[in-house]
Amino acid sequence: xxxxxxxxxxxxxxxxxxxxxxxxxxxxxxxxxxxxxxxxxxxxxxxxxxxxxxxxxxxxxxxxxxxxxxxxxxxxxxxxxxxxxxxxxxxxxxxxxxxxxxxxxxxxxxxxxxxxxxxxxxxxxxxxxxxxxxxxxxxxxxxxxxxxxxxxxxxxxxxxxxxxxxxxxxxxxxxxxxxxxxxxxxxxxxxxxxxxxxxxxxxxxxxxxxxxxxxxxxxxxxxxxxxxxxxxxxxxxxxxxxxxxxxxxxxxxxxxxxxxxxxxxxxxxxxxxxxxxxxxxxxxxxxxxxxxxxxxxxxxxxxxxxxxxxxxxxxxxxxxxxxxxxxxxxxxxxxxxxxxxxxxxxxxxxxxxxxxxxxxxxxxxxxxxxxxxxxxxxxxxxxxxxxxxxxxxxxxxxxxx
Amino acid sequence: xxxxxxxxxxxxxxxxxxxxxxxxxxxxxxxxxxxxxxxxxxxxxxxxxxxxxxxxxxxxxxxxxxxxxxxxxxxxxxxxxxxxxxxxxxxxxxxxxxxxxxxxxxxxxxxxxxxxxxxxxxxxxxxxxxxxxxxxxxxxxxxxxxxxxxxxxxxxxxx
Numbered sequence: 001x002x003x004x005x006x007x008x009x010x011x012x013x014x015x016x017x018x019x020x021x022x023x024x025x026x027x028x029x030x031x032x033x034x035x036x037x038x039x040x041x042x043x044x045x046x047x048x049x050x051x052x053x054x055x056x057x058x059x060x061x062x063x064x065x066x067x068x069x070x071x072x073x074x075x076x077x078x079x080x081x082x083x084x085x086x087x088x089x090x091x092x093x094x095x096x097x098x099x100x101x102x103x104x105x106x107x108x109x110x111x112x113x114x115x116x117x118x119x120x121x122x123x124x125x126x127x128x129x130x131x132x133x134x135x136x137x138x139x140x141x142x143x144x145x146x147x148x149x150x151x152x153x154x155x156x157x158x159x160x161x162x163x164x165x166x167x168x169x170x171x172x173x174x175x176x177x178x179x180x181x182x183x184x185x186x187x188x189x190x191x192x193x194x195x196x197x198x199x200x201x202x203x204x205x206x207x208x209x210x211x212x213x214x215x216x217x218x219x220x221x222x223x224x225x226x227x228x229x230x231x232x233x234x235x236x237x238x239x240x241x242x243x244x245x246x247x248x249x250x251x252x253x254x255x256x257x258x259x260x261x262x263x264x265x266x267x268x269x270x271x272x273x274x275x276x277x278x279x280x281x282x283x284x285x286x287x288x289x290x291x292x293x294x295x296x297x298x299x300x301x302x303x304x305x306x307x308x309x310x311x312x313x314x315x316x317x318x319x320x321x322x323x324x325x326x327x328x329x330x331x332x333x334x335x336x337x338x339x340x341x342x343x344x345x346x347x348x349x350x351x352x353x354x355x356x357x358x359x360x361x362x363x364x365x366x367x368x369x370x371x372x373x374x375x376x377x378x379x380x381x382x383x384x385x386x387x388x389x390x391x392x393x394x395x396x397x398x399x400x401x
Numbered sequence: 402x403x404x405x406x407x408x409x410x411x412x413x414x415x416x417x418x419x420x421x422x423x424x425x426x427x428x429x430x431x432x433x434x435x436x437x438x439x440x441x442x443x444x445x446x447x448x449x450x451x452x453x454x455x456x457x458x459x460x461x462x463x464x465x466x467x468x469x470x471x472x473x474x475x476x477x478x479x480x481x482x483x484x485x486x487x488x489x490x491x492x493x494x495x496x497x498x499x500x501x502x503x504x505x506x507x508x509x510x511x512x513x514x515x516x517x518x519x520x521x522x523x524x525x526x527x528x529x530x531x532x533x534x535x536x537x538x539x540x541x542x543x544x545x546x547x548x549x550x551x552x553x554x555x556x557x558x559x560x
Contacts, residue, residue, distance in 0.1 A: 004555050005548065008501040009520045013426045016418040021439065022410055028443035074440075307450030 023130045028074065062188045063102045071099035071115045077399070078132070079117045079125055102189050105199035107159055114161075114199060118192040124163075128199045131161045135195060145169075146218055146227050155234050156212025157202050164188075164196035168226050169218035172198050176206055177214050184216070209234075239276075245284025247291065250274040258338040259285075263309045263345040271314070271343040285313060285343055292340070300373050301342060301360050305382030310351065312344045312360065317371070319364045326359040328377055351383045353401065404449040404458050412462055413442050420463075422521040424470045427514070437473040441466030460531030463524065467514070467532055504554030511535070512547040519544055 071079075076099045099117035106112070107129050116126045125134040131149045146169065150160035156177075164172070164186075172184040188196045202213050212234065218227035238249035246252065252274055259271040271285040282291040287304055292315055301323065304311050316323065316337045323342055325333045327350050335344050350356055356377035362370045378401075380391065385400035413420075417438070424434035424441075445465040452461045505513055511533065518529045530537040 005501075005551055006520070008551075008555060009516075012501055012505075013422050013521060016421040016425075016431075018417055018421055018435070020414050020417060022413055025413065025439055025442045025446060028439060029446035306447075 027127075027130050028078075062190060065100060065102065065116070065118075065190050065193050068100040068102045068189075071101055071113075071117070075099055075115050075127065076117070078127060079115070098192075102193075103187055103197065105161075105185060105201075107199070107201045112199070114197055116189055116193055116197070122192075124193045124195060126163060126197065128161045128197075129159065133161075133163065135163045135165055146216065146229055148216060148229055148231075150231070152234070153202060153207040154204070155207045155209055156214075157231060158207060159199070159201040160213070160216070160231075161199040162197070162216065164198075164218065166218070166227065167194075168220045169196060170221040171219040171223075172196075173217045173219070174200065174202075174213055175215040175217060177210050177212050181217070241284070241289060244272070245289040246272070246274050246282050247276055250276040250282045256339075258283075258341050259343040261345070264348055265308055267309060269309075269311070269343060269345060271341055273339070273341065281340075283314060283341060287311070287313070290314070300371065301362075303346075303357060303375055303382060305384070308384050310346045310383055312342060312346065312357070314341060314343065316340055316342055316362055320362040320370055321365040322363045322367075324361040324363065325357055326361060327355055328353075328358050329355045331355070351385075353378065356383065404445070404452040404461065406446065406449065408458055409442065409445055409449060409462060412459055416459075416522075419522040420466055423467070423517045426517040426521055427467075427470050428474055433473060434470070437470040438466060440473070441469035444469050456531045457528060459524075460528040463518070463522070463528060463532040464534070467518075500554045501551065504551050507554075508547055508550060512543055512550075515540055515543045516547045516551070 079099050099115055101113040102116050103114045104111040105114060105128060112129045114126060114128045116124055118124050119134070123134060123136040126132065130151070133147055133149055135147055145166040146162060146164050148160060148162045150157045152158060160174075162172070170186075172186045173181045174184050175181045184198045184200050186196055186198045206212060214231055216229045216231065217225055218229075220226045236249075239247045242248045242250075244252075246255070255272055255274040257270060257272050259269065262268050269286055271283060273281055273283045276282045276291060278293060280291040280293040283289050299315060301312050301314070301316060304313055312323075312325065312335075318340050320337055320340075323335050323337060323344075325335065325344075325346070327333075329350075331350070333347075335342060346357060357375050358377050359375055360371075360373045362372070364370050380401050381399045383400055389401065391399050391401055420438045420441070421431075421434050424438045425431045428434050428437060442462075445462050448465065452458060505516070508516070514533055515529060518524045518532060524532070526537050526540040529540045533540075535543075
């Protein structure tokens, strides 16, 4: 009888043999895959914006943002979380209600939507496939001329996505190592986005040594080359993270633990460093890691939440001797970096709105202010909260305010 | 202690097909099961900080995914177990599959979930208990009662 029951249940729901799509899980959870390198190549604009006249000849499509299809709710939630994560580097949050699908680009045999959302005080964020980024608009001083992201393939890039903040760029081409070029699909999105976008999967036959993608070139409406972005070479697997979070190539015999403490909940936090070739000093802590070097100096400290504990991490300039954390309620806490690194768990008394971190002030040994970073305290999803305080987004998704 | 991304990924890669089968049984829709299970894993990834190490991680992830699937079911119009077209009418009454489907519908939700987790996911009693938030002993009793009802449905052929 048991056999009959087993057979009947088997027939009722036959087994699956499903391909694994872990990247999509991470995308849905707004976590960037860590095992495959995702490159973020954005850099500050160096040239003044060129205003395009209304009568200009444009070699691209223009998408009217407000006529585009609104993004589904889970995507709007993704944007909210992305805003929460980037609050230190991007600034203002997003108007989630205005996230829209502006185009579809193919990857791995599927058309993947490109979603774009304006930020509250200018600029935008976008998502395509497993990549997401944020940009500023041309009239904003720190707009990125051409922001590129991509993922490694078998040799060179497998795909790339880019936003173009420079209105002078009207057309994009991808250049391969053998000199051949192909035009990239390119569209502009109207106000309030005011930026161009592309996404492209590099053909498999172009992921081989000597044939790989090497540069993205931007042209103005007269065909003049106005921007050339050289793509990084193929990834050296020795630089991929090992189980301990440090690159495999890092010299673990010289590993040092700079921070090792328990937070209020008893959870242990550590930050370790180890030297690596090319004068790099690599670090790993509980939520990630990276490397610094003379070529890649320290990035500003960032606030990292989304769990039970909110931390401030990771690198500071060598000259920084003290870091002052300023809170909305006037409280100030001074913490000391160790050898250019900092890992600090914000006390839970500063989790409620009105008491949160609002600025990070770095000072050198003489007390002189080296850097001041303003922190947006009301981005959702950063600080933990009681279940009763969670905002409901539908689809069973909640986020702390 | 919180769940690491790597541990959840390992569970996903190893057991996705079992998660999908349970979800399909709950939702009655193989395609919707794919969406629900992926959303469930996304929720687990997002909330991994709320796993405190009480019980096996697999039990916690199963609980998160099953709860997400159940939330999907509440939002869906289709009824449970509409996986297949009803069997063609015959002089001998409903076929074995149809009788089982009807018998499953007659079970309580807890009984159905215990059956699905036991048969389709091959989970042990402890993990099933953690998934459903019930006592381990309750799992055995619930499963025995459900089995008895299902066996009965397969032996009693209406005339």
